[in-house]
Amino acid sequence: MIALPDFPWDRLTPYQDVARSHSGGIVDLSVGTPVDSVPQVVREALAGAADSPGYPQTYGTAELRAAAAGWLRRRHGVTVDPADVLPTIGSKELVAWLPTLLGAGPGDRVVFPELAYPTYDVGARIAGAEPYASDGLLALGPERVPLVWVNSPSNPTGRVLPAEHLRKVVAWARERGAVVASDECYIELGWEDRPVSVLHPDVCGGSYEGLLAVHSLSKRSNLAGYRAAFVAGDPTLIKRLLEIRKHAGMIVPAPVQAAMAAALSDDRHADEQRERYARRRAVLRPALERAGWRIEHSSAGLYLWATNGTGCWDQVRELADRGILVAPGDFYGPAGREHIRVAITATDERIDAAVTRLQ
Numbered sequence: 601m602i603a604l605p606d607f608p609w610d611r612l613t614p615y616q617d618v619a620r621s622h623s624g625g626i627v628d629l630s631v632g633t634p635v636d637s638v639p640q641v642v643r644e645a646l647a648g649a650a651d652s653p654g655y656p657q658t659y660g661t662a663e664l665r666a667a668a669a670g671w672l673r674r675r676h677g678v679t680v681d682p683a684d685v686l687p688t689i690g691s692k693e694l695v696a697w698l699p700t701l702l703g704a705g706p707g708d709r710v711v712f713p714e715l716a717y718p719t720y721d722v723g724a725r726i727a728g729a730e731p732y733a734s735d736g737l738l739a740l741g742p743e744r745v746p747l748v749w750v751n752s753p754s755n756p757t758g759r760v761l762p763a764e765h766l767r768k769v770v771a772w773a774r775e776r777g778a779v780v781a782s783d784e785c786y787i788e789l790g791w792e793d794r795p796v797s798v799l800h801p802d803v804c805g806g807s808y809e810g811l812l813a814v815h816s817l818s819k820r821s822n823l824a825g826y827r828a829a830f831v832a833g834d835p836t837l838i839k840r841l842l843e844i845r846k847h848a849g850m851i852v853p854a855p856v857q858a859a860m861a862a863a864l865s866d867d868r869h870a871d872e873q874r875e876r877y878a879r880r881r882a883v884l885r886p887a888l889e890r891a892g893w894r895i896e897h898s899s900a901g902l903y904l905w906a907t908n909g910t911g912c913w914d915q916v917r918e919l920a921d922r923g924i925l926v927a928p929g930d931f932y933g934p935a936g937r938e939h940i941r942v943a944i945t946a947t948d949e950r951i952d953a954a955v956t957r958l959q
């Protein structure tokens with residue numbers, strides 16, 4: 601049996617009950633799930649592909665792969681061959697299975713940030729490998745590792761890794777033959793800092809050897825419900841992933857592939873959505889600060905990483921008493937024990953309610 605951690609969100613239930621009992625209703629800023637509508641252009645593409653009786657291609661349609669490559673070029677200065685793009689059933693699925701798909705196993709350490717999205721750890725365990733949370737690669741010494749995850753902008757901290765930092769990670773990994781998987785699902789949500797892809801020439805020097813960039817449409821296009829993401833990068837690795845995924849039936853449904861192609865070809869809806877989040881962040885951040893929280897990092901992404909110096913569960917409790925539910929920092933690693941993660945993914949009305957309650 602694989603030893604999986606307890607599902608952390610279950611531990612929030614008592615606080616959720618407290619927040620729900622607030623006379624004005626709960627403001628749920630815990631899970632970062634989109635609340636705004638799926639863009640019309642995407643819905644139309646989904647509906648237009650509703651009559652899809654045949655099996656879809658694991659590799660994705662040529663339209664989808666071209667749209668993904670076009671988006672990377674337009675928005676992120678990254679040139680990939682559409683042949684080196686592979687759709688995934690959301691990015692969580694890939695995060696959870698990548699160590700297994702790359703052949704990691706017992707005796708291998710899969711490296712990911714100290715404060716991190718919990719699925720990197722889970723993915724290592726599913727493969728039978730050892731999860732290793734560390735921000736300092738040097739601590740690993742000469743050990744060979746199969747896979748290093750980076751996540752910029754970060755969940756939970758909203759920190760952006762500069763090109764120079766990413767370049768060092770890539771150089772370190774290349775010396776050891778390690779794959780660098782860069783989870784870039786918040787890349788379009790830079791506020792004070794501009795996130796850069798691991799596939800950008802400033803980072804990788806123009807070669808994608810050993811590199812995979814993981815992208816999701818969940819946040820950019822409000823498509824968490826569609827399970828829509830893709831991975832791009834090293835042609836050899838993409839071919840290997842494709843081969844296994846074909847055998848294993850890890851296929852994105854055809855209507856979702858059509859919806860993804862439409863979403864990746866349209867920037868207007870993404871800019872509008874970005875504006876919505878910018879406004880929510882602009883009111884929530886100072887409200888938390890006025891109420892005694894210090895915001896750290898948080899220069900990009902959908903979360904405010906905050907602390908008032910007490911234990912994270914005390915902070916969760918304090919806010920639950922005001923009807924606001926947030927995530928405790930220790931969900932993301934022991935280093936988060938004095939922080940909370942506050943998502944900006946609630947409606948304008950709910951965010952304004954939170955601001956009023958923080959006064």
Ligand SMILES: Cc1ncc(COP(=O)(O)O)c(C=O)c1O
Pocket residue numbers: 632689690691692693695717751754755783785815816817818824828829
């Ligand atoms: C860092 C990170 N990676 C991956 C995911 C998974 O996103 P999805 O499966 O919706 O693409 C999330 C979701 O919140 C995330 O925060």
